[in-house]
Amino acid sequence: MTSPTGALTLSVENVSVHFGGLYALSDVSFDVAANEIVGLIGPNGAGKTTAFNVVCGFLRPQSGTVRFPHLGRSDLRPHQLAHAGIARTLQGVGLFERLSVLENVMAGAQSRPGGGVLWGALGLPRSSRGERLLRAEALSNLERLGVAGYAASLPGEIPYGIAKKVAVARALMVQPSLLLLDEPASGLDENELEEFARVIIELGTTTSVLLVEHNMDFVMPLVHRLVVLNFGQVIAAGSPEEISHDETVLAAYLGVDE
Amino acid sequence: MFRTVSQRYPTGFRLVATVVLCAVALAITFVLTPLDDSKLAGGAAMSIVILGLSWLIGWSGQVSLGNAGFMAIGAYTTAIWANHHTTSPIIWSLFLSTVLGGVSGFVLALPATRLRGPYLAGMTLAFSFAVAPLAIDSRSLTGGSGGLFINFLNSPSWFANLFSGSDALVKANAQWPADVAIVVAAVAFFFMANLFRSRTGRALRLVRDNEVAAELVGVNLQRTRTLAFVISAAYAGLGGSMMTLLSGSVTPQTYGLTLSILLLTLMVLGGIGTLSGAVIGGLIYSYSDNIVSIVNKVTGVNPTSTFGANLKGIVFGVLLILTMMLAPRGLVGLGSYLRRLVRR
Ligand SMILES: Nc1ncnc2c1ncn2[C@@H]1O[C@H](COP(=O)(O)OP(=O)(O)O)[C@@H](O)[C@H]1O
Numbered sequence: 001m002t003s004p005t006g007a008l009t010l011s012v013e014n015v016s017v018h019f020g021g022l023y024a025l026s027d028v029s030f031d032v033a034a035n036e037i038v039g040l041i042g043p044n045g046a047g048k049t050t051a052f053n054v055v056c057g058f059l060r061p062q063s064g065t066v067r068f069p070h071l072g073r074s075d076l077r078p079h080q081l082a083h084a085g086i087a088r089t090l091q092g093v094g095l096f097e098r099l100s101v102l103e104n105v106m107a108g109a110q111s112r113p114g115g116g117v118l119w120g121a122l123g124l125p126r127s128s129r130g131e132r133l134l135r136a137e138a139l140s141n142l143e144r145l146g147v148a149g150y151a152a153s154l155p156g157e158i159p160y161g162i163a164k165k166v167a168v169a170r171a172l173m174v175q176p177s178l179l180l181l182d183e184p185a186s187g188l189d190e191n192e193l194e195e196f197a198r199v200i201i202e203l204g205t206t207t208s209v210l211l212v213e214h215n216m217d218f219v220m221p222l223v224h225r226l227v228v229l230n231f232g233q234v235i236a237a238g239s240p241e242e243i244s245h246d247e248t249v250l251a252a253y254l255g256v257d258e
Numbered sequence: 259m260f261r262t263v264s265q266r267y268p269t270g271f272r273l274v275a276t277v278v279l280c281a282v283a284l285a286i287t288f289v290l291t292p293l294d295d296s297k298l299a300g301g302a303a304m305s306i307v308i309l310g311l312s313w314l315i316g317w318s319g320q321v322s323l324g325n326a327g328f329m330a331i332g333a334y335t336t337a338i339w340a341n342h343h344t345t346s347p348i349i350w351s352l353f354l355s356t357v358l359g360g361v362s363g364f365v366l367a368l369p370a371t372r373l374r375g376p377y378l379a380g381m382t383l384a385f386s387f388a389v390a391p392l393a394i395d396s397r398s399l400t401g402g403s404g405g406l407f408i409n410f411l412n413s414p415s416w417f418a419n420l421f422s423g424s425d426a427l428v429k430a431n432a433q434w435p436a437d438v439a440i441v442v443a444a445v446a447f448f449f450m451a452n453l454f455r456s457r458t459g460r461a462l463r464l465v466r467d468n469e470v471a472a473e474l475v476g477v478n479l480q481r482t483r484t485l486a487f488v489i490s491a492a493y494a495g496l497g498g499s500m501m502t503l504l505s506g507s508v509t510p511q512t513y514g515l516t517l518s519i520l521l522l523t524l525m526v527l528g529g530i531g532t533l534s535g536a537v538i539g540g541l542i543y544s545y546s547d548n549i550v551s552i553v554n555k556v557t558g559v560n561p562t563s564t565f566g567a568n569l570k571g572i573v574f575g576v577l578l579i580l581t582m583m584l585a586p587r588g589l590v591g592l593g594s595y596l597r598r599l600v601r602r
């Protein structure tokens with residue numbers, strides 16, 4: 001195992017989750033360092049989504065801790081994440097169906113100060129100026145991902161690959177120190193995959209990224225490090241190079257699933 | 259369904275638009291008959307309640323059959339306050355009723371915001387049912403089934419002096435309440451227009467569209483749902499207060515389930531989730547008796563028969579079904595639908 005250098009943004013420590021008698025995660029530990037792109041892989045049912053849900057606070061582990069060392073905080077609830085600069089995209093796209101693309105992205109900054117109901121009702125400058133700034137910022141994030149042309153569309157009217165980028169643009173609104181991507185490659189075609197990989201590499205220059213993925217061709221060239229889960233346990237961790245030669249992994253995962 | 263373009267116009271624009279529209283409405287009341295003035299006044303009061311309901315249902319996605327109950331809170335607050343402080347300016351009645359409406363909304367929200375769909379509707383329905391018996395039982399406070407009476411909202415002398423002729427006082431006393439109702443509605447609509455374009459307004463739509471994603475962008479679901487209820491109830495309280503001021507009385511029978519359903523119908527007819535939809539809903543309420551009497555005439559139903567007495571409910575029921583089938587976005591949506599047809 002190579003241990004990451006530099007400050008940690010995420011540290012999952014000895015986390016166990018069981019549903020009834022079934023151990024979805026047992027004693028799982030891994031880290032993500034600043035500006036590091038880490039892939040969480042493993043066959044179906046290995047516990048990837050469960051691990052993500054624990055990190056996000058959607059699930060409370062029966063034991064273990066999720067720490068965010070750069071913030072000095074641990075075990076955050078879902079609605080505290082955005083405020084703390086941790087953004088997550090959902091499996092699928094998870095956009096708000098009846099809001100325009102632009103408003104979907106603006107929604108990413110929902111937790112910023114200055115959005116109080118009283119200011120809003122009175123229409124005070126503090127509130128309307130805040131909204132104007134959000135608009136501009138949302139547009140520039142859409143531009144960064146090359147999808148600003150869809151700003152006025154509804155999510156239902158745009159191609160799937162575009163919608164996924166919109167979801168990332170929304171995540172960027174909190175200027176995240178840690179970006180959690182749930183199956184970013186699912187449903188994308190060859191061209192979109194290549195483009196999306198470039199986007200993630202670019203994002204990795206300013207933020208840490210943890211992504212769950214089962215498309216190996218997509219993850220391998222993308223990540224700095226891989227953490228491999230099987231039956232709820234970490235069976236290997238290391239560089240893509242190391243993992244692709246790891247006997248346990250080959251037996252448990254690559255040989256079976258691919 | 260409700261595509262809303264986010265903030266284009268600054269607050270100043272909304273303020274000017276409100277003042278202009280309000281002035282136009284006030285000007286119109288000068289040429290109306292006293293009867294039409296009274297009808298318009300009722301419509302303005304109802305449009306406030308409809309707007310609050312639209313905020314709750316259209317924006318936060320929570321259904322309420324209890325808003326007539328919140329109206330009752332405002333209506334009784336105004337009657338009780340006015341009877342104890344006969345010289346206090348009506349602004350205090352309006353303010354107090356709005357606040358108490360909001361507080362009752364908060365209390366109901368405690369259990370209600372944990373419920374969804376039919377369970378939520380059922381719980382607010384129970385509230386609608388409970389209001390009249392509660393009011394009848396608390397006789398010392400509410401006057402029991404006879405209700406309470408307060409002084410009419412008579413025109414001040416400077417306003418009456420604007421009119422001349424034999425009917426001057428009748429006209430002034432009919433128009434003054436209408437003008438008060440229009441100004442109160444204008445203020446309520448201005449605040450709501452701001453809320454629609456605020457981050458709070460967006461929070462409601464986020465919760466409505468996708469709870470999980472809303473939570474991930476930092477929206478506190480419980481707090482947001484509760485806030486939607488509180489504001490909706492405050493608007494109902496304000497509207498109820500206006501109703502008491504306009505009619506000079508409050509009776510428990512007024513604020514039952516029937517009114518809650520009428521509110522829902524008017525909101526759907528006008529168009530859910532929009533300012534103009536609430537205005538249209540209010541106008542339909544103003545002239546609902548005319549609509550019903552036309553139907554009476556056309557069908558030849560005897561208005562004093564049992565069937566005739568229930569005709570209003572039937573007419574509005576049919577209208578509701580027709581709107582939902584033909585123009586699900588209400589009359590507001592019908593306008594843009596027709597425009598698209600013409601252009602094609
Ligand atoms: N809410 C749940 N209740 C019961 N079992 C669950 C629940 N969520 C996941 N599991 C089980 O936990 C295991 C891990 O699931 P998951 O984390 O979704 O795997 P992955 O995302 O790697 O495919 C699976 O066996 C799954 O059936």
Ligand SMILES: [Mg+2]
Nearest residue numbers: 045048049050
């Ligand atoms: Mg999964």
